[in-house]
Amino acid sequence: MVKETEDSAVLNAILDAAVDAMIVSDHKGIIERANAAAAKMFQYETSEMIGKSLNILMPAALAAQHDGFMSHHIKTGEKRIIGIGRDVEGQRKDGTTFPLHLSVGNSEIAGQPLFVGILHDQTEQKATEEILARSQRLDAIGQMTGGIAHDFNNLLTVIIGNLELLEMQGAGARQLPLIKDALESAEMGADLTSRLMMFAGRSNLKPEEADLQQLCTDTLEMIKMSLGANYQIRTDFAANLDRVLIDPTQFKSALMNLAFNARDAMGHSGELLISTSNVTIDDRYIAQEIDIEPGHYVRLSISDTGDGMSAEAQKRAFEPFFTTKTETGGTGLGLAMVHGFMRQSAGHVTLYSELGLGTSFGLYFPTLTDDAKETPASDTDLQVNPKPESYSEGKVVLVVEDNAKVRKLSLERIQSLGFETLEADSGDAAYQLLLNGARVDLVFSDLVMPGSLNGYDLAAKVEAEFPNLKVLLTSGYAGDVISSRLPQSHPFELLHKPYRQAELVSRLKQMFSA
Incomplete structure (x- = not known):
């Protein structure tokens, strides 16, 4: 019994120390253990996951098939995912879905199958791949378009030249309107190819x-x-x-x-x-x-x-x-x-x-800058979690941003100033965190987000229900344009994207020093 307790403690220590999300389930798909990384990934408390079906972590369509997959494997030993790994969709507690890679291993304890899943959130990777694919697609389209436009220009040159020769060689009254219409159409075609060449980056600029x-x-x-x-x-x-x-x-x-x-x-x-x-x-x-x-x-x-x-x-x-x-x-x-x-x-x-x-x-x-122009010091050497400044020591900032890449950058920016951080991918999720008693000193939220609460709505609820919390909003729009389109008229602090680290430092220092 003592040995079993020690083994259990060691397993718990390994799970909690693991950076990757890890979940252990039995042959019926009931979660027996889940580490902190898995709980954070799916927005649950660890205690909420233990004893529940794995199906709570999947979209409905996948959950409907999951039990069948498991029973098929146990009966036949066929490996559709065990020891192979595959890309699937996960579902968070708030119902939002996200891409993840799942690797599953299995073993037996006391004659009963046991499954261990290791999960990686692929949200950022998919976003990066999408940006790269878009850039490559534009480059490929540009190369193809440039080649086609070049060939069409040659064809149009011949067409326009011959039409002008016909016009100069004394075409009759019936032919002249036809030639004129053809020339106008050919010139419209030339203008079109000129614009295509501009997209392809092959136009003759005169800078x-x-x-x-x-x-x-x-x-x-x-x-x-x-x-x-x-x-x-x-x-x-x-x-x-x-x-x-x-x-x-x-x-x-x-x-x-x-x-x-x-x-x-x-x-x-x-x-x-x-x-x-x-x-x-x-x-x-x-x-x-x-x-x-x-x-x-x-x-x-x-x-x-x-x-x-x-x-x-x-x-x-x-x-x-x-x-x-x-x-x-x-x-x-x-x-x-x-x-x-x-x-x-x-x-x-x-x-x-x-x-x-x-x-x-x-x-x-x-810009055309001379060599003597000084470049301000870069912040590329900022260390995450340095010794906190007086205004950031012990303070917690809740970062609310639906774009995974921007959210990660924002967390890193704020952590580099010595703040502790929490994160949410929507106004609704952030509000729920606050209702659940999360200790927060400042809410740093994007202005426009999916769900029932945008940044202004969240800020208004914070002001009304958590008056001791500070709120800083951020947006990719000019503040005076976007604020007129949203229902809240209260002038909350607004930081315009994209912003430099120095601007963020100044604004946070000002708010916590006030």
């Missing part, structure tokens, strides 16, 4: 040193006349913008494309905010968050109050000929041209959107 603010001002005059009085355009231009090397004509075309896209998304009226600022990407967190190389940039942000874009539309937004405006005859080349222009200009374009709340594009142009 020159320019003031981005002046280019914006000139272009907005044309945009205002085209949009009409129902659309309000506001600007927020930073003083003393750095100079950039840019093709002015193609830049104006890109800005107009984004403005007209925003108009179509906003319907009969809406608000468009154009802002510029100097940005130094020397912060490893922001570089990871927006997938951009460190350096000095001028950022142009275009935010609208339109319908927003679905997740699928965002994935394909920069592909040529992809459009959600089939009823209005959209060609699907506007954003493709913007993407190609930015890539050819050694810049970067970001997209942030939520259905029903609008869209925000960020265009990052490398």
Whole structure:
């Protein structure tokens, strides 16, 4: 009996020390042991899992088949997953599902089968793979499109040349209108291939040193006349913008494309905010968050109050000929041209959107900086969990973010300042944590999230029910644009994404020192 107790204690110690999620079940699929990593993965307390069926950790469709899989294996010994491993879906306590890799081993104790599962959350890996696949898809489409456009240009050159020769050789009154129509169509085709070449990064840019603010001002005059009085355009231009090397004509075309896209998304009226600022990407967190190389940039942000874009539309937004405006005859080349222009200009374009709340594009142009310009110290050497500052010592921050990659970055950022952290992937999950008595000093929440509670709703509940807690919200939208679209009007603290570590430090220090 003593030996059995010691063995049990050793097993518990091994399970608790394991970084990987581990679950032990009997032949009926009843959970006998689960370590802390597994409980955290599925958002349960360990005690809540013991004695329950494994089916609580699976979506309904998989749970319906699970018992059959187990009984089939016990009867036949056939290995469909035992000792092999496979990718499956898990289900958390709040009902949300996520991708995971499951490896299962089996043994016998006192003649009864025992199963041990080791689980890995693949949310971040799948997101990384998706970003890589999207980038590779755009590159492949660009190469194919560039080749096709090049061949079509050769064909159109012959067609246009021959039509012009026919016109010059004294075509009759009946032939001239036909030649004119054919020439116009051929020129439209040439314009189309020119835009395709822009997406493919093979257009002939004529870059020159320019003031981005002046280019914006000139272009907005044309945009205002085209949009009409129902659309309000506001600007927020930073003083003393750095100079950039840019093709002015193609830049104006890109800005107009984004403005007209925003108009179509906003319907009969809406608000468009154009802002510029100097940005130094020397912060490893922001570089990871927006997938951009460190350096000095001028950022142009275009935010609208339109319908927003679905997740699928965002994935394909920069592909040529992809459009959600089939009823209005959209060609699907506007954003493709913007993407190609930015890539050819050694810049970067970001997209942030939520259905029903609008869209925000960020265009990052490398600046023309002299060698003497100092680069601020990078925070890449920040250590996680250093000696806490006075304002962070013993404090707990609850990070609420539905994007797994951004949530991981936010946790690392805050831990690097000496805070302890908790995490939730939705406003509903965060609220439940607070109701369950979690010790928290500050809630750091994204503004727009799935579920019944967005960031503003969560903040309002915290203020009403947990008045001692501090709240800091963050969003990829400009604060004054997005706040007008959400029901809560209370001015909570708002940190605009993407933000540098220094901005986060300043805001947290200010809030805890107040």
